[in-house]
Amino acid sequence: MHKTPFMMAMLSALLFGAATPASKLLLQGIGPFQLAGLLYLGAAFALVPAALRQGGFALPARSDRRNRLRLSGAVVFGGIIAPVALLFGLRLAGAASVSLWLNLELAATAVLGVLVFRDHLGRKGWIGVALALLASALLAGAPDSAGPLAVVLVLLACLCWGLDNHLTALIDGISPSQSTLWKGSIAGSVNLIIGLTFEPISAGFQQLSLALLVGALCYGASIVLYIHSAQQIGATRAQLLFASAPFFGVMLSVLLLDESLSLVHLIATPVFLLGVSLLLIESHTHRHNHAAMTHEHVHSHDDDHHNHAHDGLADSARHSHLHTHQPMTHQHPHWPDLHHRHRHKHPH
Numbered sequence: 403m404h405k406t407p408f409m410m411a412m413l414s415a416l417l418f419g420a421a422t423p424a425s426k427l428l429l430q431g432i433g434p435f436q437l438a439g440l441l442y443l444g445a446a447f448a449l450v451p452a453a454l455r456q457g458g459f460a461l462p463a464r465s466d467r468r469n470r471l472r473l474s475g476a477v478v479f480g481g482i483i484a485p486v487a488l489l490f491g492l493r494l495a496g497a498a499s500v501s502l503w504l505n506l507e508l509a510a511t512a513v514l515g516v517l518v519f520r521d522h523l524g525r526k527g528w529i530g531v532a533l534a535l536l537a538s539a540l541l542a543g544a545p546d547s548a549g550p551l552a553v554v555l556v557l558l559a560c561l562c563w564g565l566d567n568h569l570t571a572l573i574d575g576i577s578p579s580q581s582t583l584w585k586g587s588i589a590g591s592v593n594l595i596i597g598l599t600f601e602p603i604s605a606g607f608q609q610l611s612l613a614l615l616v617g618a619l620c621y622g623a624s625i626v627l628y629i630h631s632a633q634q635i636g637a638t639r640a641q642l643l644f645a646s647a648p649f650f651g652v653m654l655s656v657l658l659l660d661e662s663l664s665l666v667h668l669i670a671t672p673v674f675l676l677g678v679s680l681l682l683i684e685s686h687t688h689r690h691n692h693a694a695m696t697h698e699h700v701h702s703h704d705d706d707h708h709n710h711a712h713d714g715l716a717d718s719a720r721h722s723h724l725h726t727h728q729p730m731t732h733q734h735p736h737w738p739d740l741h742h743r744h745r746h747k748h749p750h
Contacts, residue, residue, distance in 0.1 A: 409635035411643035419501065419650030423621035423658050425489060426497040431605040437613055439594025442481055444617020445625070446586025452626055453583040458574075472569045472577070473584060481589025482568025484559040489735050491555030496546025498661045500649025503541065503556040505674045508645070509534040510557070510564035510679050519568045527684035533677030537670040544666040578629055580644035584624070594710035645678050 421441075428437055453459075492500050509531045515521030523531075542553045570581050597603075603610070632640035652671070656662045 407559060407631045408643065409537050411631035411635070412626045412641045412646070414624045414655065414718035415644045415647040416650045417620045417624040417627070418644070418649070419647040420654050421616065422492065422504070422651040423497040423502045423655045424603065424616045424620060426492055426500075426659060427607065428616065429489060429493055430580045431609050432484055432603070432613060433597050433601060434493065434599065435593050435597030435662060437597075438482075438489055439563075439590045439592070439597055439619060440610065440613035441589030441617035442585075442586040443594065444590075444619075445621035446590060447614070448618035448622025449579050449626065449679050452579040452629075453577070456580055458580070459587075460583065469574050469576075472573045473581065476566045476569045476573070477585050477588050477700055478729065479562040480570070481585035482592055483735075484566065484679065485589075486593060487562065488559035491552045493583035494543075494548035494555070495552035496661050497655035497659055497666060498652045498663060499541050499544050499547045500552070500556055500646045502554065502667070502670060502674055503538055503653060504560065504648045505534055505678055506538060506557055506560040507567075508678060510560045510569045512564075512681055512684070514561070514564045516567075519572075526680045530677040530680030530684065533673050533680070535738065542665055544670075544687035545664050546661065546677075554655035556714045582622070582625055586617075590617075598737060619728050627748060638725060642682055645682060648674070659670065 425437065425441070426505070427723075432440070450458075488500070488504075491503075495503075509697045512521075512523055512527055513531060538553055538557070541547055542550050547553070566585075573581060577582075628640060628644055631643070649671070652663075652667070657662060
C-alpha cells in the first residue's frame with residue numbers, strides 16, 4: 403500500500419500534538435477565551451476550501467430538529483467549552499502533562515458511548531479506561547501538574563470532546579469538514595467575544611496572527627489530513643496512527659519549551675500507552691438487524707452498508723446523497739453511528 407496516507411495520518415497527529423505546547427506559549431500574551439476563539443477561527447479558515455466543496459454552511463434539505471440539536475451540541479461542547487477548559491488547565495500545568503492527559507479523550511468517548519449512546523465496551527476497553535485514569539492520577543503528582551484542578555479542567559475538556567465525537571458522528575448529511583467549519587466559526591466567534599468582553603486584547607498583531615496560524619495548522623490542516631488518510635486506509639488504521647498525537651505533544655514540549663520529564667512522566671507514559679492500545683483494539687461484533695432507512699450522509703461503497711451502485715464511481719470514492727437502506731441482518735465489528743443504534747441485553 404502506498405505510504406502517502408500513512409504519512410498524512412502521522413503528520414495530522416504531529417500537528418495536533420503541537421497544539422498543546424504552541425498554546426502554552428501563546429497563553430503568555432493571550433487569555434484563554436481569546437486564544438480559544440482565535441484557534442478555532444483559524445481552523446475554520448483553513449477548512450473553508452474543503453467545506454465549500456461539500457456544501458459549505460448549507461445543511462441538507464432533510465435536516466430535522468434532531469440533527470440541528472446535535473450540531474448545536476457539538477458547537478457548544480466541542481467548540482466553546484472544551485477548548486476553554488483545556489487552556490485554563492494548560493495555564494496551571496506543564497504542556498507535557500497536559501499532552502498526556504489528552505489521552506483521556508479516547509477514554510471519555512468510550513465511557514460516554516456506554517452510558518449515553520448505546521455502545522458496548524468489553525473487558526479490554528474497561529481495563530484501558532482504568533489505566534488511562536490511573537496514569538492521569540499519577541501525573542497529578544508530577545512537578546509541573548499544579549495539582550488536581552488542572553486534571554479536572556483537562557478531564558472536562560476531554561469529556562466535552564468525547565460528547566462532541568458522538569454527536570458529530572450522528573449528524574445526518576453533513577461532512578466532518580462542514581461540521582468543523584460550523585464549530586470553528588460559531589464557537590470561535592463566541593469565545594473571542596467573551597474574551598474581549600472581560601479584557602481588551604493586549605497581544606500584538608504578530609502574536610494574534612500566530613494564534614490563527616496555529617489554529618489553521620494544528621486543528622484545521624490536521625483534520626483535513628486525518629480525513630484524507632482515513633478515506634484511503636480506513637478509520638481504524640488512521641485512528642491508530644493519530645493516537646500518537648499526545649506523545650508528539652510531550653516530545654515537542656521538551657524540545658520547544660525546555661520542559662523536563664520527571665520520573666512520574668516516565669511511569670505514566672507507558673501506562674497511558676497500554677491503556678490507549680487496549681481501547682483502540684477493543685472490538686465489538688455480534689449479529690444484528692438493520693431496519694429500512696432513508697437518509698443522507700457522506701459515505702463510500704466499500705463497507706457493509708452501502709451496496710447501491712453508481713456508474714463510473716469507484717467503491718472507495720466518498721460522496722453524499724439521499725439513499726435508502728433495505729432491511730439487512732449481518733455481523734461485523736461496529737460502534738454507535740448512523741447505522742447502529744441498538745441496545746444490548748446482557749445476562750444478569
